[in-house]
Amino acid sequence: MSDPVLSPEAAAAPSAAPTSAVPTQRRRQVPETAALVVVLLALGIFFSITSEFFLNYDNFVNILTAAAVTGIIAAPATMLLIAGQFDLSVGSAAAFCGAVLASLALHNDIYYSVVIAVLAGIGIGLLNGFLVTMIGINALITTLGTLAVFRGLTQVLTDGQTLSIEQFSWATSRPLFDIPVPVFMFAGIALLFWFMSGYTVFGRSMYAIGANAAAARLNGIRSKRVIWIGFVLSGLCIAIGGLILASQLGAASPQAATGLELSVVTAVILGGASLAGGRGTIGGTMLGLLIIGTLNNGLVLLNVSSFWQTVAQGALLIFAVSFDQLRIRLTSN
Amino acid sequence: MPEPETAAEPFRLQARAIRKSFGGVEVLHGVDLDAAGGSVLALLGENGAGKSTLVRILAGDHAPDSGEIVAGGEAHAALDPVTARALGVRMIFQELSDAPALTVAENISLGRWPGGRGLVRWKQVRERAVRALDELGVDIDPGRPVAELRIGERQAVEIARAISDRARCLILDEPTAALSGQEVERLFAAVRRLRERGTALIYITHRLDEVVEIADRVQVLRDGAVVLERPVPGTSRADLVTAMVGREVGEVTRPKAHETDTAAAPRLAFEGAACEGAFTGVDLEVRPGEVVALYGKLGSGTAEVAETAFGLRSLTAGTCRLRGDEHAPRAPHQAIAAGVGLVPADRQREGTFMVRSVAENISVPSWTRLSRSGLLGRRQEARAYRRWHDELSIRSRNDPEQLISTLSGGNQQKVVLGRWLERESDVLLLIEPTRGVDVGARMEIYREIRKLAGKGMGVLVATSDYEEVVQLADRAAVMARGKIVGVLGGDEITTERLAELAGG
Numbered sequence: 061m062s063d064p065v066l067s068p069e070a071a072a073a074p075s076a077a078p079t080s081a082v083p084t085q086r087r088r089q090v091p092e093t094a095a096l097v098v099v100l101l102a103l104g105i106f107f108s109i110t111s112e113f114f115l116n117y118d119n120f121v122n123i124l125t126a127a128a129v130t131g132i133i134a135a136p137a138t139m140l141l142i143a144g145q146f147d148l149s150v151g152s153a154a155a156f157c158g159a160v161l162a163s164l165a166l167h168n169d170i171y172y173s174v175v176i177a178v179l180a181g182i183g184i185g186l187l188n189g190f191l192v193t194m195i196g197i198n199a200l201i202t203t204l205g206t207l208a209v210f211r212g213l214t215q216v217l218t219d220g221q222t223l224s225i226e227q228f229s230w231a232t233s234r235p236l237f238d239i240p241v242p243v244f245m246f247a248g249i250a251l252l253f254w255f256m257s258g259y260t261v262f263g264r265s266m267y268a269i270g271a272n273a274a275a276a277r278l279n280g281i282r283s284k285r286v287i288w289i290g291f292v293l294s295g296l297c298i299a300i301g302g303l304i305l306a307s308q309l310g311a312a313s314p315q316a317a318t319g320l321e322l323s324v325v326t327a328v329i330l331g332g333a334s335l336a337g338g339r340g341t342i343g344g345t346m347l348g349l350l351i352i353g354t355l356n357n358g359l360v361l362l363n364v365s366s367f368w369q370t371v372a373q374g375a376l377l378i379f380a381v382s383f384d385q386l387r388i389r390l391t392s393n
Numbered sequence: 394m395p396e397p398e399t400a401a402e403p404f405r406l407q408a409r410a411i412r413k414s415f416g417g418v419e420v421l422h423g424v425d426l427d428a429a430g431g432s433v434l435a436l437l438g439e440n441g442a443g444k445s446t447l448v449r450i451l452a453g454d455h456a457p458d459s460g461e462i463v464a465g466g467e468a469h470a471a472l473d474p475v476t477a478r479a480l481g482v483r484m485i486f487q488e489l490s491d492a493p494a495l496t497v498a499e500n501i502s503l504g505r506w507p508g509g510r511g512l513v514r515w516k517q518v519r520e521r522a523v524r525a526l527d528e529l530g531v532d533i534d535p536g537r538p539v540a541e542l543r544i545g546e547r548q549a550v551e552i553a554r555a556i557s558d559r560a561r562c563l564i565l566d567e568p569t570a571a572l573s574g575q576e577v578e579r580l581f582a583a584v585r586r587l588r589e590r591g592t593a594l595i596y597i598t599h600r601l602d603e604v605v606e607i608a609d610r611v612q613v614l615r616d617g618a619v620v621l622e623r624p625v626p627g628t629s630r631a632d633l634v635t636a637m638v639g640r641e642v643g644e645v646t647r648p649k650a651h652e653t654d655t656a657a658a659p660r661l662a663f664e665g666a667a668c669e670g671a672f673t674g675v676d677l678e679v680r681p682g683e684v685v686a687l688y689g690k691l692g693s694g695t696a697e698v699a700e701t702a703f704g705l706r707s708l709t710a711g712t713c714r715l716r717g718d719e720h721a722p723r724a725p726h727q728a729i730a731a732g733v734g735l736v737p738a739d740r741q742r743e744g745t746f747m748v749r750s751v752a753e754n755i756s757v758p759s760w761t762r763l764s765r766s767g768l769l770g771r772r773q774e775a776r777a778y779r780r781w782h783d784e785l786s787i788r789s790r791n792d793p794e795q796l797i798s799t800l801s802g803g804n805q806q807k808v809v810l811g812r813w814l815e816r817e818s819d820v821l822l823l824i825e826p827t828r829g830v831d832v833g834a835r836m837e838i839y840r841e842i843r844k845l846a847g848k849g850m851g852v853l854v855a856t857s858d859y860e861e862v863v864q865l866a867d868r869a870a871v872m873a874r875g876k877i878v879g880v881l882g883g884d885e886i887t888t889e890r891l892a893e894l895a896g897g
Contacts, residue, residue, distance in 0.1 A: 261760045261769050268757055271746035278703075278743055279757040279812070280729035338748045 096331065096347040100354060107358035114361055121239055127353035128242035129154070129301040130323045131346065135253035136294040137324050138345040140199075142257070143266040143287055144273065144337035145192065147294045148203040150301075151320030152211035153184045155313070157302030159214045162223035162312030170227060178299045184210065185295020189288035207321065215314045224311040231307035242304045249297060254342040262286060270337030322373060327352055330380040336388050352376065403430030403591055404465055404561040406451065406482060411460035413446055420446050421617045423460065428562055428593040433584060435608035435625070436597045439637055443617040444597050448564045451595070452484040453477030465561070481561030485551050487570060493540035498522035500539050501554045525557035526550075528590070529583045544692070545576030552583060562593040569603060570691055570857070581607055599637075601630045602892070613637055657681055658717060660851030661702060661733075661820050665711035671697035672875035675711070679820065679851040684842060686862040686886075687855045689872035689895055695855035696738065698872075699822040702853070703735040704728040715820065729758055734813030736806075738825035744809045745797050752778040752793035754808050758816045781811035785841055803834020810841055814848075821845060823854045827861060839865050859891040871895050 107114040133150050140147055157177045164173035184206065191202040234240050257263035265286045268276045276283050301320075306312050330348030333340025352373065359369050408426040412419060421443045428434045438444045449455045451462060453472035462469045464480040472480070491500050498519050507517035522535035531549045539547055548568060555563055565584075569577045584594060584607055596608060604611050604625060611628060613621040613636040621636035659678040667673040672694035679685045687695040700706050702713055704722030713720045715731055722728035725735070737743035746754055752774040756763055763773040775793035782791055785807045789795055797805055806826065813821050826842065827835045842865060846852050854865060862869050869886050871879045871894040879894040 259770055260767050261764050262767065264753070264760060264769060267749060268746055268753070271748050272743070274743045275737075275746055276757075278725050278735060278737055280726035281757070282724075282726055334748075336748075338746065 093332070093341075093344060093347065096344065096351065100347060100351050103351065103354045103358065107354065107361065111358065111361040114358060118238075119357065119361075121243070123350070123353045123357045124243045124246070125240050126357065127349050128240075128246040129304050129317070130320065130327060130352075131246045131349050132242075132249050132297050132304070133294070133301045133320065134324045134327045134345050134349055135249050135342060136290065136297045138328050138331070138333055138340055138342055139253060139257055139263065139266050140287075140290050140294060141328050141333040141335075142270045142337065142340045143290060144270040145199040145287055145290065146203060146325070147188060147291065148200065148321045148325075149184065149188060149206040149210060150294070150298050150324055151317040152207045152209075152214060153181065153295065153298045154302035154305060154320060155316040155318075156184070156210040156214045156217070157181045157299045158306035158312040158316055159217040159223070159314065161228075161303060161306055162225045163217050165225050165228070166223070170225075174303065177303060178296070181295045181297075181299025181302065182292055183295070184298065185292035186288075188295070189291030192291065193284035193288050211318075214316075218312060218314045220314055222311050222313045225306055228307050229310060231304045242308070245300065245304070249300075250342060250346055257342055262289065266290065267338055270334075270339070272338070319370075322377065323352060326373060326377040326380060329384055330376065334388065335381065335384055348380070404481065404593055405429050405463070406465075406562045406593055406595075407463040408447065408451060409461050409463065411447065411450060411457045411462075413450060413455060413457050415446075419617065421450075421457070424614065424617070424619055425622075426451070426595075426612065426619075428595050430561065430591045430593045431588055432609040433588055433594040433596055433607055435604040435611040436595055436614065437599065437601075437604060437611060437633060437637060438614035439599065442614040442637075444614055445566065447614065448484060448566065448595060448597060451477070451562075452482055452564060478558070481559055482564070483555035483558065483560040483562070484564040485548065485555065485566065485568060487566050487568075489544075489547050489551060491539050491547055491551055491554075494538060496536055496538055497526075497533055497542070497550050498535035500550050501525055501535070501557055503554065505558060521557050522553070525553035528556060528586070529553050530586055531579065531583065543576070545572045545579060548572070548580070549583065552587075556587065556592070560592065562595065563587060564595045564597070566597045567599070568596070569598070569600070572690070601633055604633065605630070659714070660716060661720075661853065662714045663698065663702075663711065664714070666698070666701065666708050666713055667710040668694075668697055668701055668706055669709045671706070672872070673710075675872075675877055677853075677870055677877070679853050681819070681849045681851050682846050683867050684846050684852045684854060684865055686866035686869040687853060687872060688859060688862045688869050688891055689857065691857050693857075693872045693895070694875040695857070695872050696824045699735065699824055699853055699855040702728065702820070703733055703822055705735075729816065729818070732818050733820045733822065734758070734816060734818035736809050736813075736821070736823045736826055738828055740802070740805060740809065740828075745805055747796075747798040749797065750774075750794045751787075751789060751797045751800065751808055754797045755781060755811045755815055758812055762816075777815050781814055784814075785811050786837065787811070801834065803830045803838060806830055806834075806838055807841060810838070810845070813850075814845065819849065820851045821853070823852065823856075825856055825858070826854060827858070835861075836864075859888050859895075862886060862891055863888055 113119060133154070137147055137150065157180050160180045161173050161177040164176055188203055188206055191197050192199045231242050232240060257266065265276070265281045268279070268281055269283045269286060273283060305316050327348040328340070328345050329335065330351060331340065331344030331346065333345065355372060356369055359372065406428045408424065410423045410425065411421050412423055413421040424443065424447055426447065436444050436448070446455060450457050453474040453476060456471035462472055464482065492503060501522040502518045506513045507521065508514040519535055526533055526535065529549060529552060533542065533546055533549065539550060542550065552563065568580055572580060588594060598604065608625050611623065611625050611633065612619060613633060615637060621632070657680045659680050661679040663675045663677045666675040675698055677685070687698055689695045697706060701708055702720065704724045704727050707721065707723065715733065720731060722731060741747070756774045756777040759777060760769055763769060763777060778793040787807045788804050789800055797808060800808070823842065827838055830838060842852060856862060863886055866886055869881045869891065870877045871881070871891060873895055881890055
């Protein structure tokens, strides 16, 4: 039975203790991130032993390349989850941006098409943000709805066909150290969001809203505006992700980025962002992302069927969420 | 006893040598309790004395670390909620646990639907409700949705639910906190009826006059131990206060009179202010350096007055002025920008960011000022925290990164107060500032509030605790049913005068 709201007295009783001897966040957070590093290393060692193709530079670049789009979208998703918000529409929205680009590029200048595709992403963010903050619908439901809407619109736009895009292969070029462009973009965006979440009033407000929405309001934080901006940033990053996918493929597929929301949410929660809000770091998400990337890569190298990869990813999400629940229970007691 | 219960032996609920710890801190040190059928036992104690923990153990919500519970002659090492209920032990919480969308009758039968094979017999549901409400002597239509009832009526429905479920011991946790004078009378009448029926009643309160009026025996807890247990007749208020607080006190002491500049222009002023459904015709001024209390029972409108000055609700008539200018904030961020701060009543739910650090908690409303063009480092926050750590004597490790949840309630509240110092607000609104804070810390918080006023802040305290008013206020306006019914100044402020004015 869950405790009904405690009377002030009962709530105060346990905390009436002296302030010593209680573990601090810092002491607790170090092992948390450390645990992720340990898991990552363990996976690395396991696959190095079981597959002769795992341990080499090209394969690492492959892992990073495969993780780039997920990572670019997971960065704003981390900030949203810190504020207690979700964006499930990421996959279909990215596909939609790709489809906008491809359908426009058939008859228009490519730069013009890119601009419109990016605006489409921002528009999706504005829409999600509007529905969540102004209409006040739960973010999970809102973005589940927009997930379906934009997947459907992508199919309408492409008529269910894969549309090829000419002269748009920039994302496959490797300007430095044989590393493709999207990996650099991923690194840049991760860095930007790391800075934003830790060192700007905007980012810190996200933590405050997630930690206690009512208190955030009473401290003068304009929560609706902050969350709305968060969704718009998510939309922008989704557009970037969609453009990278379209470029890598040389085409816009109506099925592009299906299930991307699963990878994003898994990475974010695995990385330590709490479903209860108010906690999480971009660095943690990046570690979570690398774990998923390494797992997928290793399973491919071991010739495990992609069906089983989906199973593994779902299981990983459930594991991450259970771990989070355990942590919430430990810290709230 | 006028009418012995049908059973030969009246029901008796006893706790023996109960010990209980939370997080390595023992909060009950071997406590006994004896509640006999047909009598009312008042359980008295300050916040944090262990009352709630003790009764929760009796109701099966917590398991004691050691000791035993004897109910109806059977000894148990611990009760769980189902067993406690089967034994007839029921608790009525301060926060009502009813289902507002359902009718009175449905609430009374909630979870015990008459009928069989998964079907509900609605006629029996209604009859059962009528019987229970009659027994309690209250007149409520069983067909009405609970959401439409007044708070006292909803409480009566909960009690009716308990007695229709054959409750033999009823635990009431500060049942009058939210009731009007009339509703209190009705509650007391119901309690007396239950006593005559042979129910054992445990009545938790911190109001001394209620003990005298309703209880047969009184037991005082202090710091997790029983410090007094005796029949009410022959026990003076002074005895009870001394037992609760643990030292000789002249009940509550007034601070030394403060010279406030009565000629100074008011910081905050309400003129004929009204907010529909909450209060009307409020005229009130708060001058710099002055602590003004707005006293009234819960629901009398005191908190709402404070909330209008913070943009949480808007006036429907009259004006609010800040430093002479019209002040009509539409949201808290506007009020904060105008120099107003608010300390909410429910610290956990609205005050603190529990999973965040103390430095962050103290600097949130000042973020925009501490930052340079939107950029904000931990160092600025840490500096903000260190500025107030000593000044407010916050007991912590003096580590800005320490989680606020690891501080005691009183120290958390100091951090919340410190926010508005850091923000340099010049009007501070406090709603029930010491709810859930233990006695010692309460005195410290009063001192800090005093200090803030000393710096020239205008302080408005909305509270339902008259002792707080006596200990804190330079001036006190008393509210009842949304209207100011009297204003007291200086030494006129006594618990008796306040209680009398707030009356019914």
